[in-house]
Amino acid sequence: MKQRVNIGVVCFARKTFDYQAAAELYQKIQQDLQQIEQVNFEILPELLIEVEETRQAAQILAAKHLHGLICISGTFHLGHLVLELNKVLRVPILLWGLNELPYNGGKIRLNSVCGVNLDASNLYKSGTRSFHVTIGETVDEDWIDALRIAAALAQAHIAIAGFRAKGFFNLGVYDLSVYQQMGVLIDHYELQEIFSTEVAAEAVQRHTQQLREIFDVSSISVAQLDLTGQLAAKFEQFMETHQLTALALRCWPEFAAMYGIAPCAAMSLVQSENRLIVCEGDLEGALSMIAHQAVGAETPFLADLSQVNFEENFALLWHCGVAPCNLWDGQCVRSLDSYHAAGKGVTADFVMRSGDISLLRIDSAGQEYRLFLQRGKGIPMEKDLRGTYLKVRFEEPVKTVMEKILYNGLAHHASMVYGDYIKPFEIFARLQGWQVIK
Known part of the structure; x- marks a missing residue:
């Protein structure tokens, strides 16, 4: 909505x-x-x-x-x-x-x-x-949608648990600049506050049963499945308790080391129920996803542009297994796996559905803000990888898109949604006085 x-x-x-x-x-x-x-x-x-x-x-x-x-x-x-x-x-x-x-x-x-x-x-x-x-x-309803973006950001309650991921300096933000530009105040919590969140046994059972019904769970242990269901319940309860619009997590290395599993699969499940949880402490990724939802886009996916093929002109939008599970292509087997973090996964593995997509990144360099926007089309592919992913062709050659990302120093995550959501953001950027990179 x-x-x-x-x-x-x-x-x-x-x-x-x-x-x-x-x-x-x-x-x-x-x-x-x-x-x-x-x-x-x-x-x-x-x-x-x-x-x-x-x-x-x-x-x-x-x-x-x-x-x-x-x-x-x-x-x-x-x-x-x-x-x-x-x-x-x-x-x-x-x-x-x-x-x-x-x-x-x-x-x-x-x-x-x-x-x-x-x-x-x-x-x-x-x-x-x-x-x-x-x-x-x-x-002009695109102008109205631009107002929706500004309103959603100004009303958002965003938190980061832990910090940004190790070495991901480019995901850092200056909190008061975020407040000045968008009216957002960022709260900070420790990961232990999530780990120690008490949840009802019924909530854990419900999420665990959902995981069994949605995914092939034969590649993970019963203990890992139980921990994933428990973590999904903890995410849900933590966000409700603190009335959070979005939560950015330092998802590695502490989750696997201290909780026993990586949070990817639990995030996939909870995100499919319209809660915004982003990985690697990416606060601007969270802001981008809030902005997408403000204009009616559903269940954003925070993607890496992980592979480019200049000859066949496509990019692979991938992440290690965190996409909302409702974005599944309906063809491949959705499965859970523990392939990374020394076998402590647990990730969701599936190909995402084909169709028209839009990319958005609210990104800062110092106190300068800019918007990265791109249209593309997801095309069918086989399930050849672990994680969650989609093969995409953009309106421009993928080499051109990649150069715009690299030479403007954009961070390596973008919010991906299905549908055409470009024009409202161009208007929003002009109202804000921000640069548009597209």
């Missing part, structure tokens, strides 16, 4: 143009907006024409805790209006221009697009760059 947001809606006009036609168009727009899921629209139903009434409107909307503001250019209008609203509200703005109506006696009736031009220029030259423009009969 998409992130819910609160959006204000106003319509500007001037009586020297056909403001009555604009009012009729605005009535229809109000009805259409109400059909959009997971949005609370705070609509001011009458046209805004004069400066003083716009100041009053700003005060009304200021009490509504808005995530964004739609300013419809019903007709050309005074340049004061958007500035008066922005002065008070300071939220991202959608400048919405309407298509011109048929001419009436040789006179332009709305001149709406010129009004949008005026507003965009005034905002830009006053130092406000967090606006987006659309022209047409319907609202």
Whole structure:
């Protein structure tokens, strides 16, 4: 389900143009907006024409805790209006221009697009760059989705247990920069707090039974299966207790050494139930997955670009056995294995389903933030490897994609989801003032 947001809606006009036609168009727009899921629209139903009434409107909307503001250019209008609203509200703005109506006696009736031009220029030259423009009969829902991303991040409760994985310096973040850019405060817990979390026997039994039903468990011991079911229950209880949106784990080497198994398979199971747990302490990976979920993407997979084949033009998106188990291709045998960590696994092994995919990485270099975005298509393959993986062809040659990752110093994880989720992130990046790498 998409992130819910609160959006204000106003319509500007001037009586020297056909403001009555604009009012009729605005009535229809109000009805259409109400059909959009997971949005609370705070609509001011009458046209805004004069400066003083716009100041009053700003005060009304200021009490509504808005995530964004739609300013419809019903007709050309005074340049004061958007500035008066922005002065008070300071939220991202959608400048919405309407298509011109048929001419009436040789006179332009709305001149709406010129009004949008005026507003965009005034905002830009006053130092406000967090606006987006659309022209047409319907609202730009990609802009709404961009607001959902910002809202989900600002409301998120994220924690790291342990630290980043050993040697993965590139996954480190500056906590206050994350707070400044996205409003996220990061909590820290020790791994022992997860290990010692008390869980009900019924929860352990339920997860253990799920593992038996979903996976071929013949390659692991009964003790390993029991530990995996127990750990899944601990993850679930720990996140509920602390009300966490996402949890980043230092998943090695301590889990195998101190708990007795690696957490991969337990993470695969719990993630399939819409809990976000990421490996190797990758907080920005967790932020990326939260952002994907905000726009309606389901069960993100934090993947390594582990193999490239320039001749056949594909990449292998792989990780050691942690993908949500509901992303299975429906063909191969899903199995659990203990092939790594000196036989202390336990990992999920399966090929992921084919189809259109999108990649996202929220990534920092110092205090500079950027977004990596990529479209691709997952293609069928045999189960030749352990772990969880998908063969992908991108829109661009894989060599080009790889060079963009390497020469921009992007971290080696990206959130992968099924479907096309690119445009909202391009808008979000512009609102944030971030670079887009795609």
